[in-house]
Amino acid sequence: MCGILGVVATTPVNQLLYDGLQVLQHRGQDAAGIATAQAGRFHMHKGSGLVRDVFRTRNMRNLTGNWGIGHCRYPTAGSAYNPAEAQPFYVNSPFGLMLAHNGNLTNSDELKREMFLADLRHINTNSDSEVLLNVLAHELQEHAKGPRLESEQIFKAVAGVMRRVKGAYAAVVMIAGYGLLAFRDPHGIRPLVIGSNEALGGTEYLVASESVAIDVLGFKLLRDIAPGEAVLIDTTGKLESRQCASGFPHAPCMFEFVYLARPDSLIDGISVYDSRVKMGEFLAERIRQKHGDLRIDVVIPIPDSARTAAMELASRLSVPYREGFVKNRYIGRTFIMPGQAIRRKSVRQKLNAIHQEFAGKNVLLVDDSIVRGTTSREIINMAREAGATKVFMASAAPPVRFANVYGIDMPSRNELIAAFRSEDEIGGEIGADALIYQSLDDLKTAVRSLNPAINVFEASCFDGSYITGDITAAYLNEIEDARNVVAPASNAGGGDSDDESDEEGGGQMDLNLVSQEDR
Structure with missing residues (x-):
């Protein structure tokens, strides 16, 4: 499981995303990342560890802009120890895209082969989230009719993703020059909600894994994003939504409630x-x-x-x-400790x-x-x-x-x-x-x-x-x-009685896309 956030606001969002990730910290403690956009440029910082350990004041200053996404990671695919698998992920072809994902794709190996042989795309990590990003990028390329995207083309691309991708996924995506995209798998296995806030400059929108982030950040809960639905919010705050897949039974994960x-x-x-x-x-x-x-x-x-x-x-x-x-609350995870006696x-x-x-x-x-x-x-x-x-x-x-x-x-x-x-x-x-x-x-x-x-x-x-x-x-x-x-x-994803994910610090990796900070 992971926690994801996406926001389009009228004022800088770096602090908002940081606070939201702390609210969702229970969904992932292994890595955290924030990406924002300003004047056509993406800014990102991510690294291993808790939100409070990954971000420092100098990192936050670089995360400028009024819209962005955030992610806190609990690995279920790929490597728990590879800082390159911290999210968000980025591609620049055919459009600049940043993606944060919660869930797990069940056909990621098949998709990797398809992308390498047919889509001519290369996956750099073992993360299925990078697979999802590249599938979306390819579908956008297939449906785009020029250098600028329109909402109809984006929704068609998401429909293409939902036809190809199997498993559970809730995702937030930054599309350079356009705005924020959020979508949920056709079964609605992983949760995703949207809220709004009336600000001086207009309506602000926040998408999150759980409604608690909407509440704590001062937004009003609008609704759940429906299974198979995509929501698109441009940088001016205009919201559109589209049902991109239908006919599947709505089946939320029972372990979310447990x-x-x-x-x-x-x-x-x-x-x-x-x-x-x-x-x-x-x-x-x-x-x-x-x-x-x-x-x-x-x-x-x-x-x-x-x-x-x-x-x-x-x-x-x-x-x-x-x-x-x-x-x-300050004891390391028991599941990474060798031997039953130490556990x-x-x-x-x-x-x-x-x-x-x-x-x-x-x-x-x-x-x-x-x-x-x-x-x-x-x-x-x-x-x-x-x-x-x-x-x-x-x-x-x-x-x-x-x-x-x-x-x-x-x-x-x-x-x-x-x-x-x-x-x-x-x-x-x-x-x-x-x-x-x-x-x-x-x-x-x-x-x-x-x-x-x-x-x-x-x-x-x-x-x-x-x-x-x-x-x-x-x-x-x-x-x-x-x-x-x-x-x-590996960790037991649920059950306090079995190796609960406690807070644990970790190293950092600065991946700011504007400039490498002197550390």
Whole structure:
């Protein structure tokens, strides 16, 4: 997953994009980049690390102009350690284009071959986002009738992209001399919203991965960009939109609601916070019906994203809710640490138990999901060491059994604790006295109840059903082989209980297109 922003304003946008990326930092901590435009020139700075680490005052001064895009990266394709894969990406033929992308293309290898052999384009990195950029550039070249673009030609080019590209994508694009383009894949797997602001110089527009960025930056949420829709905003603030692909089921990613998105966001008309309340409601009913013999003294969430579901669950079961763990937010990611012993040590540095909340009690721990099980096992041990009599574990999501190919970097299936085990076997592996999973039907019903117009969800990591229809066993095997080779660089894309993406600093790389700053 990644966070993307695009803005057309009446005043300089560098600070606006910086602030917006900080709001979306939870969507990607490995790299960040901002590109702006002024007087026909692009300016860009990007590098590895958190937003606060990548940008300094001297970088921000170079990012001049009243429109631009931003990106914070969490790698799901390419290399996590290659600073050249920080976004935005740039091409200058046939038009100057800057692109930032959230999602994952499932036919990127095929597209690379097509572009090399037929489109005569060369891809410089392993990133599928660069593939998407070059496909768009080629389609613009095919539909342009001269040196200047018109909106009709741009929309036709996006329609061409949607015919060729498969997978999940939400993108913002700067088109030199024209303005900002934003579009979303025909299934609407990854989220994208648009907001506006009435300023002295006219109407300003902001496109973002989540509505929380619209709110925090002082814009008014207009709507979600529809699946298969493209929105075009020229540098004067004129907005046009066009449906470029249709006839596909709208299928937002279920993991956005379970874990990825901030609770104060709205996605496709659904409050993420309310969806997690509903998850707690349905999970409580499941415990009441199928595990009514459990004597639970206290409900304790595993911070952070499980809190909402845990509070509602405790209320529905009439059991006290307590905060039993304190989280240290300044510990590096456990998934890049070699060896289970070091990983376990890191888990203990990340979370510490408040002993009086556990001593002599039957404790129900609630998490948003369980991916590897490594952290769940260690947390259960911590609860026992803190004096818990019994430790039960509840997951607001169903068992994660399959690879995700649409922009969440799940571990290799061999690393997924639920991939080849029953629920009883999983409970034994993590050392729980009882393990309760949300059912997939209940999860879908819980989220759908907040917007009945959404009939389908992309839930492949739970059920192995891939909405785009192009995922074969051979494709999944290739992914498994690739991830097994680079396992130290992979992360569980969701689940606080399994190697959550914490903040981590990194190096910088100045790619300002106007001048290389003397560093």
